[in-house]
Amino acid sequence: MSIIKFLTSKVFVKQILLAVVAIGVLSFMALKWLKISTNHGDFETVPNLTGKSINMAELELKDNNLVMQIQDSSNFNPDYPKFSVIDQDPKPGSKVKENRKIYLTLNPSGYRNILVPNLEDKTFRLAKSTLEALEFRIGTLTYVDNIGKDIVIGLKYQGEPINPGDKLPKTSVIDIVLGNGNRP
Template sequence: MSIIKFLLSKVFLKQIILAVVAIVVLSFIALKWLNMSTNHGDFETVPNLTGKSINLAEVELKDNNLVMQIQDSANYNPDYPKFSVIDQDPKPGAKVKENRKIYLTLNPSGYRQILVPNLEDKTFRLAKSTLEALEFKIGTLTYVDNIGKDIVLGLKHKGSPINPGDKLPKTAVIDLVLGNGKRP
């Protein structure tokens, strides 16, 4: 029997039709199973958790069949209460599947502590740029008799002297004691 006769025979055509029907039926069954197992079309709406406490956020997520995942938080935001949510992913209003993890960034208890650099005998200009780079704020400038004009003689925080290596919160106000260029 030649190949052309075999391809046009009834036995071969029946086999092809059976194979096509089997593929269609199996595809239909697989798609129905996927729809049921993945809850196709069923979504949960992500609530807005910004500014809420961690306990309240956890309750809201459980009510919406979502899972809370806390991410490391290093950026303190004074506009929000301590340990409240300052950011979330996915964003509020997003449609997600049930039991999806919602990543929350919490507001820490305060600014992180930063080491005070050694600025004694440095110029005011250098001290100012160094402190501002570390996100400290320059407070009161006090001048005392010293031959070095605008040379840093000491640092103070809230009236108390501070030493290099002390830790202060970011954005702390540091007062500088400077020389006025006059002999003592």
């Protein structure tokens, strides 16, 4: 039997038609199964959790059949209470599937501590820019007798001397002791 006669035979055409019908039926059944098993068209709306405590956020997510996942703490934001939600992903109002993880970013308990740099014998201008770059604030400037005019003699925090390497909360007010250019 030649290949052309085989391809035009009733047996071959019948087998091809059966294969096409079988693929069509299996595809239809797979699509129906996927629609049922994935809850196609059923969505939950993500609530707005910004500013809420962890416990309130967890309760609200459970009520909406969603799962809480704490992603990380961010930089301290004084506009929100400690340990409250300051960001979430997906955003509020988004439509998601049931049991979807909602990633939350929390407000830490306070500003993080930053190492105080060694600024002794540096100029006031350098000390000021360095402290401000680290997000410290400059407090009172005190001048003492020292031959170096506007040279940093020491740093103080809340009236107490601080040393290089000490840790202070970000945005702390640091007082600077400077030389006035007079001989001691």
